[in-house]
Amino acid sequence: MSINSEIPTGLPALEARLRQDLAWLELPAKRWVVERTQNGKPLLDVAIIGGGMAGMAAAAALKLIGIPAVIFDRAPEGFEGPWVTTARMETLRSPKQLTGPALGLPALTFRAWFEAQFGLAQWEALDKIPRPQWMDYLRWYRRVLSLDIRNECEVLRVTPRADQLVELEISSSKGCEIVLARRLVLATGRDGLGGPYVPDIAKILPRDLWAHSSDPFDYNCLKGKRVGVVGAGASAMDSAATALEAGAFSVDMLIRRDDLPRINKGKGAGNAGMVHGFMSLPENWKWRIRHYLGTQQVPPPRGSTLRVSKFENARFNLGCTLLGAEARDKGVEVRTTVGTFELDFLIFSTGFMIDWWRRPEYAAIAPNVLAWGDRLCTQDEPGGQEMIDSPDLGSAFEFREKSPGQCPGLDRIHCFCYPAALSHGTVSGDIPAISDGAKRLAQGIAAHFYREDIDEHFARMQRYDEPELLGDEWTPAEPRKIN
Numbered sequence: 261m262s263i264n265s266e267i268p269t270g271l272p273a274l275e276a277r278l279r280q281d282l283a284w285l286e287l288p289a290k291r292w293v294v295e296r297t298q299n300g301k302p303l304l305d306v307a308i309i310g311g312g313m314a315g316m317a318a319a320a321a322l323k324l325i326g327i328p329a330v331i332f333d334r335a336p337e338g339f340e341g342p343w344v345t346t347a348r349m350e351t352l353r354s355p356k357q358l359t360g361p362a363l364g365l366p367a368l369t370f371r372a373w374f375e376a377q378f379g380l381a382q383w384e385a386l387d388k389i390p391r392p393q394w395m396d397y398l399r400w401y402r403r404v405l406s407l408d409i410r411n412e413c414e415v416l417r418v419t420p421r422a423d424q425l426v427e428l429e430i431s432s433s434k435g436c437e438i439v440l441a442r443r444l445v446l447a448t449g450r451d452g453l454g455g456p457y458v459p460d461i462a463k464i465l466p467r468d469l470w471a472h473s474s475d476p477f478d479y480n481c482l483k484g485k486r487v488g489v490v491g492a493g494a495s496a497m498d499s500a501a502t503a504l505e506a507g508a509f510s511v512d513m514l515i516r517r518d519d520l521p522r523i524n525k526g527k528g529a530g531n532a533g534m535v536h537g538f539m540s541l542p543e544n545w546k547w548r549i550r551h552y553l554g555t556q557q558v559p560p561p562r563g564s565t566l567r568v569s570k571f572e573n574a575r576f577n578l579g580c581t582l583l584g585a586e587a588r589d590k591g592v593e594v595r596t597t598v599g600t601f602e603l604d605f606l607i608f609s610t611g612f613m614i615d616w617w618r619r620p621e622y623a624a625i626a627p628n629v630l631a632w633g634d635r636l637c638t639q640d641e642p643g644g645q646e647m648i649d650s651p652d653l654g655s656a657f658e659f660r661e662k663s664p665g666q667c668p669g670l671d672r673i674h675c676f677c678y679p680a681a682l683s684h685g686t687v688s689g690d691i692p693a694i695s696d697g698a699k700r701l702a703q704g705i706a707a708h709f710y711r712e713d714i715d716e717h718f719a720r721m722q723r724y725d726e727p728e729l730l731g732d733e734w735t736p737a738e739p740r741k742i743n
């Protein structure tokens with residue numbers, strides 16, 4: 261059977277091949293982690309918050325090495341992450357060839373999934389991956405790996421305990437329940453330890469005059485309106501284009517920089533050395549690289565920029581720093597360094613920030629997490645707030661305590677979301693290196709479990725009594741006479 265053919269072979273054939281590949285590789289490995297109970301109830305080995313791409317890749321990588329994981333996500337099934345909820349780009353930025361969460365299994369790649377349904381010619385004709393199609397692929401990924409994802413389960417509270425367990429309070433249609441896990445992974449996304457960043461001027465405006473680009477928001481209500489979009493990144497272009505396509509009277513892009521960034525330095529720096537070597541770099545190099553990438557900024561994709569500029573009523577106002585904004589009888593007056601704009605609505609496409617206080621589920625751990633800013637005050641380059649607030653993680657993405665002994669069990673919580681980037685590089689969110697990050701996480705967790713349970717593993721070793729030789733394979737030689 262050839263998957264790589266002009267004639268699509270269909271998903272059942274691909275799934276058969278995946279099963280065969282896994283069988284040839286003897287995967288998934290058998291469970292080996294010691295089963296623990298609490299008051300007669302089995303404990304979860306690993307709980308994961310977040311069933312987006314990162315949470316699923318983490319669960320899959322754990323499963324392949326014999327560690328069961330349960331994922332909790334507040335989103336309905338098939339609607340995890342931004343792809344078909346708040347994202348507004350037509351296609352992914354990431355090149356179609358990236359193997360994403362496939363964990364080294366060819367039959368698990370987006371390409372295999374696509375070709376199985378549409379054939380090689382269509383794959384070659386495809387430019388970028390349409391956004392909703394990426395979500396379809398992730399839905400298939402979940403199904404074909406039989407991942408244990410509990411949707412519409414919101415984690416309200418996370419409490420590390422002195423008995424080395426992590427307690428989760430989970431709300432679902434069944435009510436509130438307490439779940440205990442030996443380890444917890446936070447795969448909570450780009451805003452995973454905070455939320456959207458908005459400048460202070462937004463905070464004094466009535467909420468019906470503005471939105472953040474990541475808000476669920478019906479752009480059809482912008483028909484006929486004068487819209488301002490603050491920012492010039494990918495999401496700014498997507499917001500502007502969506503507003504224009506919805507019939508906005510005009511869109512003014514308010515761009516602080518004198519020019520748009522043109523080069524994606526992070527993409528240029530992506531190679532196996534960066535993926536595997538970043539984590540063990542001296543901390544001043546980590547800081548320097550992340551600071552450089554942060555100041556260079558990522559350009560918006562060309563396609564997204566053209567999607568905006570093809571509208572005559574779109575204006576790119578460069579060198580336009582916001583000075584203030586006031587609500588008026590009709591809309592909002594925005595003062596900037598290039599003049600005043602009379603607008604009906606503002607969209608802040610200003611990214612995300614780490615802000616523990618916006619995440620009540622982390623109230624018990626927030627004050628205790630060691631951040632880069634707690635240790636590194638003497639860097640040559642000051643770094644932005646996001647770097648200062650980034651958690652300073654261990655080699656398995658585990659949090660570390662600000663004051664040792666203050667929050668026992670904190671190191672049982674693993675941060676597998678974007679804010680891990682300063683410690684580990686970009687392996688815990690974006691498509692390019694998500695499999696590498698997931699494997700690092702899974703292997704790190706495996707090592708922790710093995711060390712923790714070493715008494716039991718040693719006892720198992722001693723109890724193990726399956727003979728390989730039965731004693732009938734040889735005959736001892738007659739004792740030799742010694743002269």
Ligand SMILES: Cc1cc2nc3c(=O)[nH]c(=O)nc-3n(C[C@H](O)[C@H](O)[C@H](O)COP(=O)(O)OP(=O)(O)OC[C@H]3O[C@@H](n4cnc5c(N)ncnc54)[C@H](O)[C@@H]3O)c2cc1C
Pocket residue numbers: 309310311312313314315316332333334335339340341342346347348351352353354413414415416447448449450474495621676677678688689690691692
């Ligand atoms: C608009 C937009 C476009 C992007 N485009 C690209 C792209 O083209 N290429 C690329 O590589 N990356 C892109 N990214 C980055 C993107 O977020 C990630 O690649 C991808 O979504 C990361 O997956 P994730 O699992 O880390 O996070 P997410 O997909 O965001 O998943 C996190 C999940 O955690 C759940 N969750 C959070 N808190 C809780 C809680 N307390 N209880 C229960 N569930 C919870 C959420 O419901 C969510 O489903 C884009 C991001 C955005 C915002």
